Every structure is written in C-alpha cells, then in structure tokens.
Amino acid sequence: MGIIRHIDDRLELMGLMLEATGADLARLSGQTLETEFRSAAYRCLGCRREAECERWLSQEHHEDPAPDFCPNSELMNRTRMT
Numbered sequence: 001m002g003i004i005r006h007i008d009d010r011l012e013l014m015g016l017m018l019e020a021t022g023a024d025l026a027r028l029s030g031q032t033l034e035t036e037f038r039s040a041a042y043r044c045l046g047c048r049r050e051a052e053c054e055r056w057l058s059q060e061h062h063e064d065p066a067p068d069f070c071p072n073s074e075l076m077n078r079t080r081m082t
Contacts, residue, residue, distance in 0.1 A: 007021055009042065010050075014041065017072070020057060020062070020063070021064060022080045022081045023075070023076035023077070023081075024044075028079065036075060044071065046071070047070075049070075065080070
C-alpha cells in the first residue's frame with residue numbers, strides 16, 4: 001500500500017471513529033484544536049490495530065464511548081457531545 005493511500009485510509013477511519021463516538025473536535029478552539037487534531041492524526045497513522053478498529057466500526061454505534069484500544073480514545077471521549 002502506498003503512503004498516500006495509507007494516510008487516506010487512516011484519516012477515513014479516524015473520521016468514522018469520531019462520528020461513531022459522537023466526538024466533536026470543534027469543541028476545542030484555536031491552537032488547541034490544531035495541535036490536538038495533528039496529534040490525533042499522527043497517533044492514528046501509527047496505530048497497529050486497524051483490523052480491530054474496522055471490526056468495532058462495523059458494528060452499530062450510537063455515540064458510544066471510544067474503545068480502549070484506540071490511541072485517541074481519551075481525546076474522543078473528552079470531546080463527546082453526550
């Protein structure tokens with residue numbers, strides 16, 4: 001897999017995870033938002049649990065808390081709208 005495809009795939013998973021957990025990074029502001037989003041993207045890119053992530057996302061979720069295996073679970077749970 002090419003690096004661009006890998007980045008695209010991971011950002012898609014991250015977006016789906018944000019949606020599934022009800023996280024809203026817009027609750028952060030200014031520099032904090034930029035810093036947190038960049039850090040979250042890097043954590044997602046480096047995560048080796050893609051298959052587990054895809055399995056979790058394939059189930060129905062109604063803004064459930066982020067799963068513990070996700071390296072961004074703390075951020076997502078902190079910014080959940082519920």
